[in-house]
Amino acid sequence: MSDFEQTAAEARSLIAQAPHAAELERLRIHYLGARGVLVPPDFSQLAPDERQAAGRAYNLAKRSLQESLAGRLDELRRRRLADLADSERIDVTLPGQPPRLGRLHVLTVVQREIETIMERMGYQVEIGPEVETDWYNFEALNLPRGHASRDMQETFFLNRSETLVLRTHTSPMQIRTMLKHGEPPIYAAMPGRVYRQEATDASHLAQFMQVEALAVDVGITVGDLKGTVQYFSQSLWDEERRVRFRPSYFPYTEPSFEFDVSCLVCGGRGCRSCGGDGWLEAGGCGMVHPAVLRNGNIDPERYSGFAWGFGIERIAMLKYGVEDLRLFYENDHRFLEQF
Amino acid sequence: MRVSFQWLSELAGIEDLTPQEAAQTLTMAGWTVEELRLIDLSQIRVGRIISQEPHPASKKPLWVHMVDLGDEQRQIVAGAANAVVGSLVPVALPGTTVPSGVKVRDANIAGFEARGMLCSQAELELSDEHDGIMLLDSGEPGQPLSAIVPSDAILEVEVTPNRPDCLCHLGLARELAAARGRRLKHDFMPLFTGGIEPPGTDLVSIAIEDPRFCRRYIGAVVSDIRVGPSPQWLQRRLRAVGVRPISNVVDITNYVALEYGQPLHAFDLDRLGARRIGVREAREGEHLLCLDGQDRQLGPDSFVITDGDQPVALAGLIGGAETAVQVGTTQILLEAANFEGIAVRGMSRRLKLRTEASVRLEKNISPELALAGARRAAGLLQEVCGAKVHTSWAEAYPRPQEPVPVRFRPERIDAILGLHVPLEEMEAILDRLGFQVRVETEGEWYVLPPVFRLDVTSVQDVAEEVGRIYGYDNVPATLPGRRRSSWRAATPSVERRLDPCRQALAGAGFDEVVTPALVAAEMLRRLGLDGRALRMVNPLSDDQDTLRTSLLPSLLKVAQLQQKHGRQASRLFEIGRAYLRSRGDSEEPEEQPDEPQLLGVLSTGHEGADAARKAFYELKGGLERAVNALAPARLRFERAEDRLYHPGRTARILSGREAIGCIGELHPTTSQAFGLPGRAVAAQLEIAPLLELDSTRKVKALPRYPAVTRDLAVVVPLDLEAATLAGAIRSKGGELLTDAAAFDDYRGSQVTEGRKSVAFALTFRSPERTLTDEEVDSRLEQIRATLSKRFEASFRD
Structure with missing residues (x-):
């Protein structure tokens, strides 16, 4: 056995026992490094006939070392991969650590959801002033001064002459939209804040959000209004939703209705949350009054229209089971964090 | 409006309906029944008191009764002594539940067996009277009480303000009958009268100063009256709808108002010295002691009924005390009048007095009702009080109500409803509601609404009548839309355009909040933000009397609340409006204000100067990122000063050359004003200039050479x-x-x-x-x- 062979055997047994890659690297440098143990034979010291054999022995030893280094490295890698389950096990049931993200307010989310459905139906979102003139908020909507119907909407006034009011509904936007667009067809969705001079409690706020939709076109009927409200309700809730029209009165529509949707809890059979009759009050609607069309500069002989609206908070309350309206505007983080 | 089902069904001729069916029908015809209370008296029995002894042992006054129930006698203990031997009383036996909800059980009261309960009117829900046992004036022991006092149901009906004609039983009965496909048995209502022939009387004269206010005044003289209690049936009906019986004359005026919807008033004729009735504006300094005991100061904005020149009643609101009917009154002047609604409403609001009369008159009822009401009351006075009604009545009716016919082609109704209603069906519906229909040449309809329907003036109004009685459930649901050759392109709403900005801020860890726009003027003043604030004339309270001029206080209040509930550091933003009085306006604004949409951001709870400095740069970075989500534009920041902000850590925000907002650490006094520990940084800027930025993004080619x-x-x-x-x-x-x-x-x-x-x-x-x-x-x-x-x-x- 040559010296080379002996050195290689000794090295191979060390390599075979090396516990990790770092030790292998240390052994590589020890044996094969520039100043390593295994160095090429000094040919000048050898007889010409020994040179070839020595060269071959050296190459053989070197290659065998390289091979066992690579083999051992591969073996260690395979063993480590096989060991991962134990060596790097973590407790996957510990709580996740979310990045610090904020949230959109639930009213924004619900309002956008409503707008999205309306936009999908071809309605254009329009916004307008919250401080309105008496004309837009009342007169133009067939609510003359002193009229008892104004009692339906307790009003905040901003001057003593009562010409400036906080709008009591989004309906002044009906007039503004008609005047802005001129010739029908007009399909508009009008969300925004409205104000009522009413004491605040769990189901009343002095300020809240409404959204109202207006359609003015040729040949619009009560049937179209019914279909539209139904389409919307089914899109917002689900396809099972049915809509019921109860005749009612608003000065700016004729005929007028309250619309109910079949109860979201019991589906219409009657339960506690719908008061037993299977229906939930959802909003008001009607065919735009001819006087209102005229105030919007639209000829009621050529065109007809409908308007329907409801409270955004009410939808959010039904959707998320919120029982106190005030929570929406208090912004307690313990409330906001639930969305 | 509170309605007795029993009264209603008698007028409507619908005795075969249950109260629940009637409520459902009314609701679907436009008369939402908000509440239905059943008063079932069939389980209560009539008993006669055989003996009554005071309870010997009880400390409370109790009485031991022996009661004859026909087939048996029972011992019953009661706390009231008003049922004496021989009295007929309602008895609830053990096991029954009385209408007020009390369940009756066998009991032992201080050693005495009590096997039933003697009922008060309140326990039977017949009135609010809970003192004393109800005494019956007829009945046989053992009979069900319902044989003497009919079972009833009370309906709370929502009557919309356009239909004052239905603020009475007759009106709702007509609606109920029509919706069930029937006509009223007796409509009681006259056709147009145009006045009484011959008008006038030598007993009383009437003069109206302002015919626009007083549209009709009927004064009927009724004599030989004996004032006393009303008969049981009348008292029962009044009580059922919550009206306390007073005396036969007063009860009849109330009864007719509840039946016909026409307010009436009775003066003691002998107390009208002059017997010259006038209607005029009150004068400055005049006052009137009213029936409710209040002495009211009047002025030219009120109208009074006068005798000679002396005010004797507030027109349309309430009578005077001095001319009121009382025990001993023998002749009366029965007033059936009609006053203009807006004026009545104004008086009612100013005097803060709402009466059964004012709630009807303020909605403009038909002056034609006055005669019908007066006639009905006169008939009842004769029947109930044995009175003599004088045939010649005094009347002033300066401008008799004109009929307002509506002409249309019946197809218009179909076109409005989106449904074909057969012509004969349409005509039958209108007929049941009291409309007269005449088919004219070329198929046009001439429809004359009944006298009491001042709300019907157009084909849309008629369509509503047809629709609600025909049933809107029958209208097929359709979607509008037709082939069209022109359109307007859809554009995203402002709010939707701002959503990327909201998302960016949420991504940076800020919670969106939505806060009230109504704030306290005092708070704005303390913060120096009240310069252009708009204050309400009629606020609900001091803490929400003004529209906000900045989002900052709103955000700070939220942080304060969150801090109180355990969150030490709040990161908040809101996109909302501020409201700034128009620059040309004084304290009493005339013009619509500016309503700039603002973005406000707040980050609180930073301990020490270094942390706040870091928070400032984070906020600035977050804001730049949020604005970049709208448009690829750069904001500029310049050192600035603002009294709410830290003097060395505040910048003005510029977009181009325009200052659009402010960012900085809040001044310690600002944070302290909201009780916030630690330091806070905040920013507020206007949205509109950002929306005007060019939002187009052009992608640059990726660099080919290293940097x-x-x-x-x-x-x-x-x-x-x-x-x-x-x-x-x-x-x-x-x-x-x-x-x-x-x-x-x-x-x-x-x-x-x-x-x-x-x-x-x-x-x-x-x-x-x-x-x-x-x-x-x-x-x-x-x-x-x-x-x-x-x-x-x-x-x-």
Whole structure:
């Protein structure tokens, strides 16, 4: 056995026992490094006939070392991969650590959801002033001064002459939209804040959000209004939703209705949350009054229209089971964090 | 309006309906029944008191009764003594539940068996009277009480303000009958009268000063009256709908108002000295002691009924005390009048007095009802009080109500409803509601509404009548829309355009809030934000009497609330409006205000100056990111001052040359005003200028050659700002310098006192070739030279 062979055997047994890659690297440098143990034979010291054999022995030893280094490295890698389950096990049931993200307010989310459905139906979102003139908020909507119907909407006034009011509904936007667009067809969705001079409690706020939709076109009927409200309700809730029209009165529509949707809890059979009759009050609607069309500069002989609206908070309350309206505007983080 | 089902069904001729069926029918015809209370008296029995002894042992006064129930006798203990031997009383036996909800059980009261309960009117829900046992004036022991007092149901019906004709039983009965396909048995209503023939009487005269206010006044003289209690049936009906019986004359006026909807008033004729009735404006300084015991100060904004010149009643509201009917009254003047609604409503609001009369008159009922009501009352006075009604009545009816026919082709109704209603069906519906229909030439309809329907003037109104009785459930649901050759392109709403901005802020850890726009004027004043504030004339309370002028206080209040509930550091934003009085306006505004939409951001709970400094830059970065989500534009920041903000840590925000907002650490006094511990940083800016920015993004080609980067630490005086240095670096760096961003601001032992070191990361790049180190270094040298010269800068390695 040559010296080379002996050195290689000794090295191979060390390599075979090396516990990790770092030790292998240390052994590589020890044996094969520039100043390593295994160095090429000094040919000048050898007889010409020994040179070839020595060269071959050296190459053989070197290659065998390289091979066992690579083999051992591969073996260690395979063993480590096989060991991962134990060596790097973590407790996957510990709580996740979310990045610090904020949230959109639930009213924004619900309002956008409503707008999205309306936009999908071809309605254009329009916004307008919250401080309105008496004309837009009342007169133009067939609510003359002193009229008892104004009692339906307790009003905040901003001057003593009562010409400036906080709008009591989004309906002044009906007039503004008609005047802005001129010739029908007009399909508009009008969300925004409205104000009522009413004491605040769990189901009343002095300020809240409404959204109202207006359609003015040729040949619009009560049937179209019914279909539209139904389409919307089914899109917002689900396809099972049915809509019921109860005749009612608003000065700016004729005929007028309250619309109910079949109860979201019991589906219409009657339960506690719908008061037993299977229906939930959802909003008001009607065919735009001819006087209102005229105030919007639209000829009621050529065109007809409908308007329907409801409270955004009410939808959010039904959707998320919120029982106190005030929570929406208090912004307690313990409330906001639930969305 | 409170309705007795029993009264209603008698008028409507619908005895075969249950109260629940009637309620459902009314609701679907437009009369929402908000509440239905059943008063079932069939389980209660009539008993006769055989004996009554005081309870010997009880400390409370109790009475032991022996009661005859026909087939048996029972011992019953009661707390009231008013049922004496021989009295007929309602008895609830053990096991029954009385209408008020009490369940009756066998009991032992202080040693005495009690096997039933003697009922008060309140326990039977027949009135609010709960003192004493109800005494019956007829009945046989053992009979069900319902044989004597009919079972009833009370309906709370919502009557919309356009239909004052239905603020009475007759009106709702007509609706109920029509909706069930029937006509009223007796309609009681006259056709148009145009006045009584012959008008006038020698007993009383009537003069109206303002025919626009008093549209009709009927005065009927009724004599030979004996004032006393009303019969049981009348008292029962009044009680059922919550009206306390007073005396037969007063009860009849109330009864007719509840039946016909026409308010009536009775004067004691002998107390009308002059017997000249007038209707005029009250004069300054006049006052009237009213029936309710209140002495009211009047003025020219009120109308009074006068006798001679003396006010005797407030027109349309309430009678005077001095001319009221009382025990001993023998003849009366029965008033059936009609006053203009807006004026009545105004008086009612000013005097803060709502009466059964005012709630009807303020909605403009038909003056034709006055005669019908007066006739009905006169008939009842004859029947109930044995009175003599004089045939010639005094009347003033200056402008008799004109019929208002509606003409239309019946197809119009179908076109409005989106449904074909057969013509005969349409006609039958209108007929049941009291309309007269005449088919004219070429198929046009002439429809005359009944006298009491002042609300029907157009084909739309008629369509509503047809629709609600025909049933809207029958209208098929359709979607509008037709083939069209012109349209308007859809554009996203402002709110939707702002959503990326909201998302960016949420992504940066800020919670969106939505806060009330109504705030306290006092708070705005303390913060100096009240300059252009709009205050309400009629606020609900001091803490919400003004429209907000800034989002900051709203955000601070939320942080305060969150802090109170355990959150130490709040990160909040809101996109909402402020309301600023128009610049030309005084304290009493005339014009619509500015309503700028604002973005407000607040971050609280930072301990110490360093943390707040870091928070400032985070907020600034978050804000820039949010604005960038709207448009690829750069905001500029300039040092500024604002009394709400820290004097050394505040910047004005500019978009182009326009100042659009403010960012900074809040002044310690601002945070303290909201009780917030720690420091807070905040920003507020206007949205509108951001929406005007060009939002188009053009992508640049990716660089083909590598960049060379160099850090440069510039040591300069403390008051020199990074933006100034960056400007100088950029202008000297030329085209090859593609970025120069300050990333560190160091002050401390490594630099001289009074100076700071600002570190910039410079990026050089050519679009055409790879830059050499030498090239970059020489450019850097030029930059250093400029900075040294202009700012006496030195440099750190």
